[in-house]
Amino acid sequence: MPKMPLTFSLGRHVRADLTASLVVFLVALPLCVGVAVASGVPAELGLITGIVGGIVTGLLPGSSLQVSGPAAGLTVLVYTAVHEYGLSALGVIVLGAGLLQLVLGALRLGRWFRAISVAVVQGMLAGIGLVLIAGQLYAMADATAPGGGLADLAGLPELVVRTVTSQTALLALAVGIGTARLIAMWPRMPARVRVVPGQLVAVGAATALTVVFDLPIHRVEVTGLLQAIQPPGLADAGRLANVGFAATVIAFALIASAESLFSASAVDRLHTGRRTDYDKELMAQGAGNTVCGALGALPMTAVIVRSATNVQAGAKTKLSRVMHGVWLLLFAAFLPQALSYVPTAALAGVLIHAGWKLIPLKELAPLWRDHRGEAVVLVVTAGAIVTTTMFEGVLIGVLLAVVKTAWAMSHVHISVSDSGMGAVRVRLTGNATFLRLPRILDTLEALPQRQVELDLSGVRHLDHACMTALQSWADQRNAHISQPQAPRPTP
Template sequence: MNRARKSHAGEHTTAGPPPKPGLLGVLRHDVPASLVVFLVAIPLSLGFAAASGAPLMAGLVSAAVGGIVAGALGGAPMQVSGPAAGMVLITTSLIAEYGWAATAMITVGAGLFQLACGLTGVARVALSLSPAVVHGLLAGIGVTIALSQLVVALGGEAGATAEENVLMLFAPVDLESLAVGAVAVAVMLLWPLVPRASFAPAPLVAVAAATGVGAGLDVARVELPGIEGLVAPEMPSGPITGIAFAVVTVAVVASVETLLSAVAVDKLHDGPRADLDRELVAQGVANAVAGAVGGLPVSGGIARGSTNVAAGAVTRMSAVLHGVWIGVFALALGSVLELVPLAALSGVLLVVGLRLVSPERMRVLWRHGEFTAYAVTVVGVVGLGLVQGVLLGVAAAVLRSVYRLAHCSVRVDEAGGEGCRVVIRGSLVFLGAGRMVRELRGVPLRRHVVLELHIDFLDHGAYEAIEDWRAGYQRLGGSVEVLEVHDTWFSKATKGMPALRKAPVAPSARWFAPWSYWQQRRDAAGEVVVPRQRDEVDPMILGMHEFERFAAPLVRPFLAELAERGQRPGQLFITCADSRVVPNMITTSGPGDLFCVRNIGNLVPVDGDDSVAAAVEYAVRVLAVRTVVVCGHSDCGAMKALLDGTAPPGSRLRSWLRAADPSLIRFHELEGHASGSAVVERLAVANVAQQLDNLMAYPCVREAVDCGALRLVGMYFDISSARVYLVDPERGALAPVTT
């Protein structure tokens, strides 16, 4: 694809944009796909209506409305809407409490609520619900559906609660109904294993096979009253708060299921990405229409949507046409449906319900530490009801998040002698302060304690807990040094300027700051503490110790690989020995990237220095580097000495700087004599250009450049501004670094 397509569902890039099909494309792709989806939707719509206790015709009406209305207006063209498994339990409870006509009016209200939410652009808020709770909700609904439909398959009548259905499993079994249901279950499970079975959807084949088995049996069958059997919606009676809660519940669950399905279907095709707000508006209109004509609540479904994509649909016309076929079928061929045994539908729904309980999803949630919220939601939905289960799941997810926020690790390391190091990692908030203080109180008394903080947040409660412990510990004869590795949360709080927002963990100053910055001891107020003479340690030893503790575990995998395969740097980096120039830092490179040569003035003598020549030849001929960089810098002492002639006569430094005489001549030729501090900087740039010319005097370099295997690059580093520039050798000018 030449460009990325963006939507509310996120950013997505595909291999190529599908062509916009004309009438021929619709006839070739969408019409066959709509027939496949139609065949899948018929048994599911009837089954969901039967499981909800609603008129069976209501399922077909909703499927037709969902296909035509939501399909025509929706923001997810490949999604197909209709009655869904996620709404069965809610509809069942609403019918039991308010009756079917009032439930239809609640569906109208839910549609209007969805419409308002879509117009205000809050569709993405619905996706903020924890995935563990959403999948727990679907699994709980699946278990509840499976229990109720198992009762029907055994010849009984499904109860209103999971507990009632469990008790009904021990009632006498109707063997004829069991046989019909068993055939439907077997076909649902085995049909996908048949080679080239995709030409017919499993639910349709299962219902057809079970109907054939039950043709001569005395079993309960579908009773379809016809369009005249649909009821007009009526205002529900009862407390207004309960009715409002029912409306919001239907709207939220239908919206979440729709939006999750839209995002999932988006991943299956290369067409336009879903506009979630538009999809929510379309679902609201569809539910308002469905409720008004006496239908079930409507939502997008992954089963129908994935079938639509797999069948080859390319536009929204497939979803619309599927709704048209259902409407025609319900009007003209309703008598055919009355041949279907209820046990056949229950067998299909039993498998559909159990498939909502995904072991793979459980494993993923377990690995991410979210299984508790999932399990609580499932148990709550099955045992107490949908709303109660979701609320319990949300509470479990919130408690888990609070635990993670409040959890911090405290480790006490004996440093030997009189020292002790306490390492605290995580977020420090008042909820975890008690546990932290218990660990701190276990630190041996009268020691010098280094309190090392690796934290991304510190609230006032946790700060006071640490400060109180520190003050008490020092009163008992100990000393506490607070060492903040990533940020200065504690010192800011001590100075009365606390940070108020959680921040990402910043890179430690140890990775780039001088020893003098991070090796200074500071007290709790952030003031520098002058160490006692016997406490002084070689800063290099301290740096090596910090490398072993922090950097080594991070870099060890890379070094192990380099040790095994050898070095393969892509660049030879020639720069000055100045301690302020750190090649790996200014190029953001790591071990194995740069082959470095450092000397006074970043010089490449044409003759007389075997050290530089050997390094250049080794890099070009043996390592086969692709780039040679010469990097000068501001405030260069070598350039100052070259201008002023201050190198002592007869010294090795004066002898070495003779190799830079061509650079001085080049500088004067370019600009003539100049005064001021900028002279040194301009000379440093001219020196880089000259060293690039000197490199071309090396036969190995010239040959590699001529054949296109090597390029030479001039670079200049401004120390005070921490800016890197490229050097134009022809003009002796600087250019910004661009990608």
């Protein structure tokens, strides 16, 4: 008797997972292609990463419902790396990042990524979103972006002039804006209509419009799945000795890991099933990136859009994410030429919408009101990524978060009680560290030349620099005051 409910449950889960896998596939298809095109690589490489993310990473333990693939969050980093080192070096970078993730996971460092300041991660995503939007505005008008956050932003006025004076550019812009607008409006449609993902509907409509009216706008270039695969060579592997190249590998690994594990934390809040094992998930991501690197494909991360879609579509097990990879493989094997009809302006619209979703506009005002320091970290991190590079921007954000935390943790309150006669009583509470030492010494040195009772019983932490300075101040005070009892700190 117990077997019947079990069989029924397994059958129900299989049906639910297959249905969910089709929905995730329909969401992933335009995103895989769009991320590849925006990264400056063949569209097929995005499909390869999606396939590996589904079949390889999907089979491994870690997070059961999280879906991996090429992510908009790494588009800027990939574009910069390809522009600087060439497409042939991409495989080595992704392969090195994957191996580094495997090592981090084996050392059980996955859980430590949760210690990264949320403000830094939000700032990183916001910075990526801004740079992504700026770059894709050019693609939406069938123009070539200058490359780089500041250069793209500075060139926008010229882009506007060129667009309004070109009928072809205006047609492409209309297709891109229409795509982004349809995606944004899709959640308001009736539930039975929303069964089909908005990204697919928008790109499909833009493609149909372009084909029917034979619009003279740019379309996706297709080279073939096998032709797009470029395994890394020994010459490119030798570049790892270059400091800048090695730093790029580290940036890929750390940013992909942080994005994946923060996505896992968000996905865990969407369902009541098994929680993520962060170390195993990090190793699963590393295994996937190692395979992607060996194939010369794009790097992968866990993608919150696909993962949330997977949960909302009713997925129960990892079968859904594996099957989504199978559907991508079948499409890439049998229908790759269908991509040649897709206008690049429509894919730019998809990515502009994705970039806009990366910017936490709704959270910024409450964050500024309640945690002003965190809001500053977020804004500075985003601005640093736009004005410098991804890696440097994140480092600046992490450094600022550490400084902010150190400053907050060193808060000390000084109260002085002086009746005008007898000893002056000074009480310190909080954390007395070197960061607050100038204020403490200024207060003590401004006291009248009488006996002082220094009460440190309310101090939670007294670092060596502060202790040494207070002892030195007490010794100097002893030398100038003739009272029989010298002012000494009392524990």
